[in-house]
Amino acid sequence: MEKFKPSNIEHNKNLKEKFSLDEKIEQFYSKPETEEELNRRVGVIRDIPENINTPKVLLKLGKPDGDDKFVHMQDEDGRDYVIALPIEKRAFHRDIANFCRQLYKKDLKVLGGGWIRNENGKLVVYGQSQDFGEANKEFVKNILVQAFPDIEIEAVSLRSEEISKIQGEYINTLEKIDNEVAKDLYANVVQREGIRMGYDSTVLPQVIEGSDDEMFQMIYRSENGSSFGIDTLHLGYKDKNNILKTKELAQTRWNSYVKDAEVKDGILTINFNSGGENHTISQPVDSLESAETFSNLNETEKVILEMYKQNQPAYQNEDYSVFHGV
Numbered sequence: 001m002e003k004f005k006p007s008n009i010e011h012n013k014n015l016k017e018k019f020s021l022d023e024k025i026e027q028f029y030s031k032p033e034t035e036e037e038l039n040r041r042v043g044v045i046r047d048i049p050e051n052i053n054t055p056k057v058l059l060k061l062g063k064p065d066g067d068d069k070f071v072h073m074q075d076e077d078g079r080d081y082v083i084a085l086p087i088e089k090r091a092f093h094r095d096i097a098n099f100c101r102q103l104y105k106k107d108l109k110v111l112g113g114g115w116i117r118n119e120n121g122k123l124v125v126y127g128q129s130q131d132f133g134e135a136n137k138e139f140v141k142n143i144l145v146q147a148f149p150d151i152e153i154e155a156v157s158l159r160s161e162e163i164s165k166i167q168g169e170y171i172n173t174l175e176k177i178d179n180e181v182a183k184d185l186y187a188n189v190v191q192r193e194g195i196r197m198g199y200d201s202t203v204l205p206q207v208i209e210g211s212d213d214e215m216f217q218m219i220y221r222s223e224n225g226s227s228f229g230i231d232t233l234h235l236g237y238k239d240k241n242n243i244l245k246t247k248e249l250a251q252t253r254w255n256s257y258v259k260d261a262e263v264k265d266g267i268l269t270i271n272f273n274s275g276g277e278n279h280t281i282s283q284p285v286d287s288l289e290s291a292e293t294f295s296n297l298n299e300t301e302k303v304i305l306e307m308y309k310q311n312q313p314a315y316q317n318e319d320y321s322v323f324h325g326v
Contacts, residue, residue: 012026179207220232
């Protein structure tokens with residue numbers, strides 16, 4: 001448990017003075033002022049309602065002048081979870097989902113995500129998750145109204161004209177993927193792991209035989225449109241704690257394709273072809289995180305690749321096209 005800090009009293013005092021918050025909204029931003037209050041809040045965070053028709057709601061927000069992410073999930077019993085955490089603690093929507101899977105020991109299915117902000121004493125639910133797509137915000141609003149009946153809640157749906165064509169293509173592709181592991185893999189690779197070069201494309205995640213639909217592979221093709229490109233083979237899976245993970249398995253200079261992939265007797269085996277040559281990756285399932293990345297790049301190509309890695313912010317900011325699911 002986090003050690004109680006007496007400075008929380010001063011924090012709450014500054015919070016009220018700076019933002020003139022009423023008590024209804026203050027509860028989402030304030031910190032506990034006593035050890036007893038800290039223990040009570042920890043219990044509130046961990047407790048799950050006994051009635052499956054009662055959603056688990058947790059709004060722990062950062063600063064009233066900031067925006068925080070939320071995720072809408074369901075467990076195997078059909079109970080809804082709406083969890084919001086400060087972005088300085090959980091930077092991505094997938095971080096919130098994985099935190100909740102560990103905290104509640106549940107196999108939570110993510111239904112979507114978005115953002116929450118304070119607007120003059122009103123909580124506004126808006127936006128979308130690049131990891132999981134847009135949550136049904138009217139449904140989320142009804143959950144929050146049930147949990148906080150004395151607080152005004154507003155839901156703002158996305159309008160199609162507010163979504164760029166490039167982002168829209170990504171969202172449409174993500175919606176076609178109905179498996180949670182595959183969807184998490186695709187989102188994480190496209191949004192963060194993939195090395196962008198300006199003319200990139202993806203191959204949709206494919207299930208690995210014998211994995212009970214809990215392990216997928218996909219290839220991200222990075223191309224600069226003229227003289228250089230690489231293919232990266234990524235793996236998406238659930239670890240022993242039910243946490244969604246991604247792993248880079250191979251980087252090749254030539255066009256690659258997976259011939260077959262399976263899990264058998266605790267061993268993951270992927271046979272793939274790169275530039276006409278066959279290769280095999282074999283790794284125990286219980287040590288996937290320690291698997292080394294296969295590469296057939298020469299030293300010059302590695303230097304060029306590193307240059308692209310160093311310049312990723314420029315490609316992300318320019319919103320270069322990614323051709324999805326080709």
